[in-house]
Amino acid sequence: MKIEILGTGCAKCKTLEEVVKQAVAKVGGFHQVEKVEDIMKIMEYNVVSTPGLVIDGVVKSTGKVPTVDEVVKMIEEAQK
Amino acid sequence: MWQSLVNYFTVDMLGLSGRLNDTINFFIYDTVKILFLLIVIIFVVSYLRTHFNTEYVRAHLQGKSELYGNILAAFFGIITPFCSCSAIPLFLGFIQARIPLGVTFSFLISSPMNNEVAIALLFTLFGWKITAIYIGFGLLVAIIGGFVIGKMNLEKYILLDVKPMEGELEDVGEVKMSQKQRAKEAWHYTYDIFKQIWLYVLVGVGIGALIHGYVPADFIAKYAGGDNWYGVPLAVILGIPMYSNAAGVMPLVEVLTEKGMLLGTALSFMMAITALSLPEAMILKKILHVRLIGIFFGIVGFGIICIGYLFNFILQ
Numbered sequence: 001m002k003i004e005i006l007g008t009g010c011a012k013c014k015t016l017e018e019v020v021k022q023a024v025a026k027v028g029g030f031h032q033v034e035k036v037e038d039i040m041k042i043m044e045y046n047v048v049s050t051p052g053l054v055i056d057g058v059v060k061s062t063g064k065v066p067t068v069d070e071v072v073k074m075i076e077e078a079q080k
Numbered sequence: 081m082w083q084s085l086v087n088y089f090t091v092d093m094l095g096l097s098g099r100l101n102d103t104i105n106f107f108i109y110d111t112v113k114i115l116f117l118l119i120v121i122i123f124v125v126s127y128l129r130t131h132f133n134t135e136y137v138r139a140h141l142q143g144k145s146e147l148y149g150n151i152l153a154a155f156f157g158i159i160t161p162f163c164s165c166s167a168i169p170l171f172l173g174f175i176q177a178r179i180p181l182g183v184t185f186s187f188l189i190s191s192p193m194n195n196e197v198a199i200a201l202l203f204t205l206f207g208w209k210i211t212a213i214y215i216g217f218g219l220l221v222a223i224i225g226g227f228v229i230g231k232m233n234l235e236k237y238i239l240l241d242v243k244p245m246e247g248e249l250e251d252v253g254e255v256k257m258s259q260k261q262r263a264k265e266a267w268h269y270t271y272d273i274f275k276q277i278w279l280y281v282l283v284g285v286g287i288g289a290l291i292h293g294y295v296p297a298d299f300i301a302k303y304a305g306g307d308n309w310y311g312v313p314l315a316v317i318l319g320i321p322m323y324s325n326a327a328g329v330m331p332l333v334e335v336l337t338e339k340g341m342l343l344g345t346a347l348s349f350m351m352a353i354t355a356l357s358l359p360e361a362m363i364l365k366k367i368l369h370v371r372l373i374g375i376f377f378g379i380v381g382f383g384i385i386c387i388g389y390l391f392n393f394i395l396q
Contacts, residue, residue: 039240042169043169048166049134063166
């Protein structure tokens, strides 16, 4: 599974990266976590409010930092 | 009732009197009042906000006529969250959806100016009438500012070449969430903001309390009162670099107006703090020519100064 964090490098984007790492550790298994800072790539996802969270190419959340549990839920739903 | 409780505490229990009582009484009264109302109002605004996101706003603004777009964008600015680090994706995303530059700026001006902390503090300190006038004037600056920028054909000052999207954006519709989820998210958001600003509020009220107790009214009236023509522009210039301190400055504004500073001057100061932020300008410099940012600051600054004078004139 590929998890992408969209953000130009603000504090909230870094927080989201931490949250995602914790969530991945909680879920277990191998997941590719990638930080996307290239603005043009972020645009391709049609996201205008960062930070954004993308799982396997699907935008799951924008403009906010979800909690660890919420991210765990998103990952589990995407695994189904 | 709260005031008499604080009076009982400082006068009867602590035995304070005179200036010291004025200062400590004010500090306790205002700190509790402001923090309580901040929590309530930020929660309500955050809850309303869970219904909208910026992607929704973008889909809605697409293909609207220019002036109507300016008005709509300014209103959306009140209810959608905006963090200055989103300025670039927001800007490019709007252009990509072929939303006119002026409409984008209307949103960019309105969103930080009508932010929940500014609204909450204004309501707490000055009541709903002043808050309504502030929001009304804020919308006016956003609509007119965006409209003027749109009429100036400044598209050439966008430094990145953004390809317009093919076809139409699909309407993402309202965000789907249960009431419980919305309340939870709003609470999460409120806690987040509270954590960031409580110290500023305490420091602000502390300084305010000292001024309240020890600085004579005519001192402030002399320097920021009605006779000084330069009060309003000076307030705007001082406000620009103070973005992060909006929460701490508001309690000061309360004391200063109480001591004779004109309300229009105070409101201009607040608008400058929230709408013209230096950090945001630095971020936008990556994609916009300095001249465009300069025009943006110039027009908004001018609008805020006009409103300050107008407000002072109306209230006199």
